Amino acid sequence: MADESTSTLAELDALEARLGEVESYLHIDELRGRVSQLEAESADPAFWDDADAARAVMAELAQAKNDVTSVDGAHERISDARTALELAAEMGEDGAEFVAEAATAVTDLTRVIDEMELSSWFTGEFDHGDAIVTIKPGQGGLEAQDWTFMLFKMYMKYCARRGWKVTINDCPAAEVIGIDRATFTVEGKDAFGMLRAEAGVHRLVRISPTDAKKRRQTTFAGVEVIPVLPDTVEIEVSPDDIRVDVYHASGPGGQGVNTTDSAVRVTHIPTGIVVTCQNERSQIQNKAACMQILKARLYELELAKREEALDEIRGPKHDIGFGNQIRSYVLYPYQMVKDLRTEVETGNVESVLEDGDLDPFIIGYHRWVAGNAEPTTLSNQSAE
Template sequence: MAAEANADAVLAELEALSARLTEVEAYLHIEEARGRVTELEEASAAPGFWDDAEAARAYMAELAQVKGDVGLVDRAHERLSDARAALELADEMGQDGAEFIAEAAAAAEELTRAIDEMELSSWFTGEFDHGSAILSIKPGQGGLEAQDWTFMLFKMYMKYFARRGWKVTVNDCPAAEVIGIDRATITVEGKDAFGMLRAEAGVHRLVRISPTDAKKRRQTTFAGVEVIPVLPDDIEIEVAPDDIRVDVYHASGPGGQGVNTTDSAVRVTHIPTGIVVTCQNERSQIQNKAACMQILKARLYELELEKRAETLDEIRGPKTEIGFGNQIRSYVLYPYQMVKDLRSGVETSNVDSVLEDGDLDPFIIGYHRWATEQAE
């Protein structure tokens, strides 16, 4: 009877997933996408397609994206079919079918994650949501502890980016004098990177026993995360040479190690706005200056949006003090263990999976589901 009950539960879950998959196909306009794939493939095979290299690259980028969406749905249908077949085998085998029920349950779990991912992508309707992002972390209230917390967040995000398979460039991550880092700026390239990471913009709060306090007292510290889009090539932001000041200095990395022994690190100051961008990842001044200018232009574009809309809510959420009362997520290590997003209510007691392994998808997906519901 237990095997039958398990099979019934898995079957009910599969039927619910099938309904969700049908909804996702409608959101993503999959039948239209299949037709678009055919059009783009025919266009790419036509003589002279590569005569206009820039237009050809745009076509190929669209083809890759549309084929990716179609492929995700097709693979989801395959998982659903395999799970149903496993349940049928379990039914035929009676008491000996537990292994096939377990196989179907595992397929249902995998399918749930896949549909979550597709639903998430369907929620991204912003101009830059499907593109790359620039994520910055800086310490807030908490003194030296906040610099250590900034470094902990930096490592958490690097683990998350690796889990996602995104390409990462650490533009700037200088070590603090005593513990942790002064700040971090990271360029993240990958599908839906900006849309996904918008969930992380805001104040992050840590509660733990202080590692620097001899009396081992509880300490609360804060760090701020900013997320802005990498601007597409067709958006041009003019920066007058007379409006910027460029300084160079020795590069250094987190933990105090030297990156190189030349003045390759670059600091660009935009004089009219006071925006300062630093990059030290690359080996040459030229490369670091180019990275600085990309980030500066993205921030100037964001500033222009702020002037037009009188708010940053659409891009990164409102600017707030990085301290008490403004946090979007709390990470509590003492007196109990809990990570909780204060907007969506998503929480877990497995803090190591979040901080050490970068398992942020439940929080990011939960935030976007919550934000979508709030907008309805």
């Protein structure tokens, strides 16, 4: 038990050091002052006279308070775990329960500090905000459409694990199998910062379910991730520059989504950008959703022109095919999901595709970007 206690104490020391780095990244002392300042502002009787400004202040206040509370809570948990180890040392052989309590705290704290450390790396203007995700089939024909649907379901599971709200803007069924594309909006803490790790080409290798000879097939799909622009960012779109078409909607699998022709397609004539939305039953709501996505894409385009740095938002554009993949999902002749940028990999393919367990890949990507990358093999890897 003494060895276990010593090991747990060393882990607590390491976690406390990491927590100190997070505090430095987040400028916690300054943040405490900012919380007091924003609380004073929100108590002003005239605070809600400007509703948009008030909402922005309240959002900043909620984020700041959450960061401060998380850090304070982690310090308290570390202190409690140290106390448990001290009690265990005093009790000798009867202190096993306290050692176990401290070990549990280490596990929980590792997850919490991972999250705080990750969030502290998000320094982009929109990293803490919402995201718009689009998945499109690439090389592979019918297989690519099925692969697009598989990725769509994987991201739905991941968003549910994260507790994020998802609005499906567009997800039309393909004629034979899978879907033609999918566009959805994700609302939640750090949604864009997290999901921009997924932007790029995803490669699938498996026995084709549509091939009577059961041959191995390689197929591709592309994932685009752009931020939902806050109200403070204004993008003007002239009514003369867009064409709006209305059509009947259908969902994945071919089932009807709406009972009326409420699906909307908006084409931005100067750029050729096309956005579709069929989630809502109202044409007005679908058009509003289309315009939100269109403005986000126009903003991204303007950034690219102005700074020649499209990868700041979604990474460089590549053909959705051989040689450009960021991650491979191999189902045959062995089981493996591997990120080709970070070398994070697992043999538990089902946990990724069926359960949406993407955190190891997404956290690994951001650690890699931050310059802290270490090639990692996940502990739950199964035998090939």
